[in-house]
Amino acid sequence: MYEFAVTPATLKIRRRGAEIAEVAPGGLGAELDLEPGDRIIRVNGHKVRDYLDFNFYAAGETLLTLEVIKKDGEHWEIEVERAEDEDFGLTFEQIVPRQCANECIFCFCKGNPPNARSALFVRDEDVRLSFLYGNYTTLTSITAEEMERVIEQRLSPQYVSIHATDVDVRAYLLGIDRRRADISAKLQRLMDAGIEIHAQVVLCPTINDGAVLLRTIEDLAAHYPRIRSVAIVPLGLTRYNRDPRLVPVTAEFCRRVIDDIAPVQRRLRERLGTNFAFLGDEIYLRAGRPVPGRRHYGDYPQIEDGVGMVRAFYERFNALWRRLQRRPPAHPARLHATVMTGKLFAPILRERLERINARFGTRLHVAAVENTYFGPEIVVAGLITGQDVLAARDAIQGESLIIPRSALRGDEDLMLDGTTLVDLERQLGIAVRAHDLSSFARLIAAG
Numbered sequence: 001m002y003e004f005a006v007t008p009a010t011l012k013i014r015r016r017g018a019e020i021a022e023v024a025p026g027g028l029g030a031e032l033d034l035e036p037g038d039r040i041i042r043v044n045g046h047k048v049r050d051y052l053d054f055n056f057y058a059a060g061e062t063l064l065t066l067e068v069i070k071k072d073g074e075h076w077e078i079e080v081e082r083a084e085d086e087d088f089g090l091t092f093e094q095i096v097p098r099q100c101a102n103e104c105i106f107c108f109c110k111g112n113p114p115n116a117r118s119a120l121f122v123r124d125e126d127v128r129l130s131f132l133y134g135n136y137t138t139l140t141s142i143t144a145e146e147m148e149r150v151i152e153q154r155l156s157p158q159y160v161s162i163h164a165t166d167v168d169v170r171a172y173l174l175g176i177d178r179r180r181a182d183i184s185a186k187l188q189r190l191m192d193a194g195i196e197i198h199a200q201v202v203l204c205p206t207i208n209d210g211a212v213l214l215r216t217i218e219d220l221a222a223h224y225p226r227i228r229s230v231a232i233v234p235l236g237l238t239r240y241n242r243d244p245r246l247v248p249v250t251a252e253f254c255r256r257v258i259d260d261i262a263p264v265q266r267r268l269r270e271r272l273g274t275n276f277a278f279l280g281d282e283i284y285l286r287a288g289r290p291v292p293g294r295r296h297y298g299d300y301p302q303i304e305d306g307v308g309m310v311r312a313f314y315e316r317f318n319a320l321w322r323r324l325q326r327r328p329p330a331h332p333a334r335l336h337a338t339v340m341t342g343k344l345f346a347p348i349l350r351e352r353l354e355r356i357n358a359r360f361g362t363r364l365h366v367a368a369v370e371n372t373y374f375g376p377e378i379v380v381a382g383l384i385t386g387q388d389v390l391a392a393r394d395a396i397q398g399e400s401l402i403i404p405r406s407a408l409r410g411d412e413d414l415m416l417d418g419t420t421l422v423d424l425e426r427q428l429g430i431a432v433r434a435h436d437l438s439s440f441a442r443l444i445a446a447g
Helices: 051-058 127-133 144-152 167-174 184-192 210-221 251-272 281-287 309-326 346-360 386-391 421-428 437-446
Strands: 018-023 039-043 063-069 075-081 090-092 158-161 197-203 227-234 277-279 336-342 363-369 400-404 431-435
Touching: 018 051, 039 051, 051 090, 127 144, 127 158, 144 184, 184 197, 197 210, 210 227, 210 251, 210 277, 227 251, 227 281, 251 277, 251 281, 277 281, 281 309, 309 346, 309 437, 336 346, 346 363, 363 386, 386 421, 400 421, 421 431, 431 437
Parallel strands: 158 197, 197 227, 227 277, 336 363, 336 400, 400 431
Antiparallel strands: 018 039, 018 090, 039 063, 063 075
16 A cells, blocks of 8 residues: 555666667567667657657657667667557666655655665655556655656546645645645646546544545545545554654544545535545454445545455455356365465455355465564555564465465565565475465466
């Protein structure tokens, strides 16, 4: 929920152009003698800053002029004629994130152990990553050039951390002055240009809850459908972030938030046709309340922020159950494994897997993992570390261990504390696999 989508290359020095990482054999790029390490700096006279620029200025063009700096420093100008749908076969370096200049009092980076990997301390504030991955920005320091780029290249939707529309409260939360905290003109310009906005509120008890939260929702809803939704997610405090201005989230607080927001959601649904303001799953689970039904979430506009994930799991499980009824696992006894997950989700997963065990003879056990790395108040599956898994090794039953795919960074087999799946297998002496809901369902269905 609070992680960065891009961790590689974050410490790399910014250079001109978009650097080529791979060239597909036999592709157009190979025919042009482009190589890994070359940098494309212009397309048809347009400056290229990264692969988004390259894709935008090259899209649909059949006649192109590429300006290239070869990896040995030589400058080339290449005239290209290609079919409209012909791909260059180029893979580019990952985007180097623009850094955040705020001092948010709740920033999760402040909750990292002091000896954590350097990539965990990178605070991105990058509209490109917002478009690509749904990373949230505050828009407090967006430049005129970045604003023009979002509009010109239609980098929509944008995900914006609002936190509070009361500018004084927002300035306090972001640790900046009131002038920078006021982004109303920037938001208006983006909306006027047709850029879709999804908003976020990190809910901090006693600061931006209560009347401040209700005003924030109403202010944002006034701009629907240009602002499509707002996700309200709870503050996450680790053992390392003990800022005295922050109050821990409790079950009672979560119940109060649900009671306050439910009537607002009903009114918004009557007025707008959508609940618009969505509470993070963690709020319902901490409160001991059931998560809303499928209709509540519409098209799941904020699922990547932990809003509607549990409901989506129920839907997928029900589909899996129906599939298994038609075609049971061929070798259920082979499915003897332990599934580790966070403490909040464990009871939900356990109830479902016990149904499968009872009906089909599988042996799938659920182990709730306490977060020893960040502290016991962090209870979500995506922040489980290798250290936490090893601390819970006595709970492992069966021939293999399954951990949530969300606990790994991007496409890497690397957990937040630097532990790899290979490390876990070596220390536990059993196979360790990472699955998301879809791949886990396929594993069970295959038997």
